[in-house]
C-alpha cells in the first residue's frame with residue numbers, strides 16, 4: 001500500500017486499514033473483476049444523511065445501486081424509493097416496499113408505464129412536459145405531481161445537463177394544467193447535478209422554487225406543498241468536496257432564508273452519497289506495457305473498464321481512489337490506466353496521471369475505492385465477451 005494516486009492522499013482518507021483488510025480477505029479466491037458492497041457502510045451512510053437532514057424524507061435513487069440486499073436494508077431503515085421504470089417498481093414491491101413509499105421520478109415516461117405504476121398503487125410522479133401531464137391525467141388520475149425545474153449542473157462532476165426539467169415559466173404553465181386536469185400540483189423538484197461540488201447551486205434552485213411557490217399561490221391560487229431537493233450530495237473521490245455536514249448546514253440555511261417558518265415538506269433523493277463509499281471494485285492488472293522503447297510512461301490495463309463497472313470515468317469525470325495491494329515499493333511512477341476491451345474509449349485515465357508503485361506487475365490486484373454507486377448496473381452485457389461485473393455484499 002505505497003501509492004498515493006498522485007493525489008498526496010493515502011488509503012486512510014477513504015477507509016480505515018481494518019475496513020480495507022476486511023474487503024481484501026473477503027475477495028480472496030474470488031475471480032476478478034467484482035464489486036464488494038459493505039452493507040454496514042450503506043447503513044452508516046444512510047443514518048448519517050438522516051441525521052444531517054432530520055426534516056427530509058429520503059427517497060433512495062435505486063439506479064445508483066439496485067442490489068436487493070441494499071434495497072432491503074434501506075427499506076428496513078425507513079427509506080422511500082425513487083424509481084424510473086416498471087422494472088424498478090417491480091423490484092422494490094417484490095422486496096416488500098409499499099407503493100406509498102415509491103416516487104416515479106423519471107420525467108420521461110411511456111403512457112403504458114404510467115398506467116402500470118398507477119395500477120400497482122404508485123401515486124407520486126415527476127413531470128417536466130405538457131404531454132407528460134396529459135398522459136398522467138389519463139392514466140394516473142388524482143395523483144400528486146411534482147414539477148422539475150431545469151438546472152444545468154454547472155460545477156457538478158457528473159452533470160445531468162439540459163436533458164431534465166423545464167424553465168420556471170413553463171413549469172408555471174404546467175402547474176396550472178396539472179390542476180385543471182384533475183391531478184394534484186404537489187411540489188417542485190430539481191437535481192443540481194451529481195457529485196455537485198458547488199453548494200451554491202442549491203441556493204439558485206431553491207430561489208427559483210420559491211418564486212414558483214409564490215407566483216402560483218398569489219396569481220393562481222395553487223398551493224404547492226413539497227420541495228424535492230434531488231441528489232447531488234457528495235461522495236469521497238480524489239477531487240475534494242466539503243463534508244456532508246457543511247452541505248446540510250448550507251442547504252438548510254437556504255431553505256430557511258427562502259421559506260422561513262413555512263417550510264414545505266422536503267424530499268431528498270440520494271444515490272451516490274449513500275452508495276459510493278460502500279463499494280470497492282477489485283480488479284487485476286492484465287498487462288503493463290510501454291508504447292515505444294524510449295517511452296517513459298507505462299500503460300496499465302485492468303480487467304475492469306468502462307464497459308464493466310467504470311463508466312463514470314467517461315471524460316475522466318469521476319476520479320476514483322485506486323490502491324495496489326501487497327508489499328510494494330514506496331517509489332511510484334505515473335501511469336495511464338485502461339480497461340480490457342478492444343475499444344479505445346475504454347481508456348480510464350490518460351490526462352489525469354495516476355501514480356502507482358514502480359514495481360507493479362501483471363497479476364497484481366488493484367482496489368478501486370468509492371465504487372458503490374453507478375457501477376453494478378451501469379455495465380454493458382458481454383461487450384467483447386467480458387461478463388457484466390459480478391457483485392457481492394458483505395456485512
Ligand SMILES: *Cc1c(COP(=O)(O)O)cnc(C)c1O
Nearest residue numbers: 061105194231232269270271272
Ligand atoms: C440519479 C438521480 C438521483 C440520484 O442522484 P445522486 O447525485 O446520485 O445522489 C436523484 N434523483 C433523480 C431524479 C435521479 O435521476
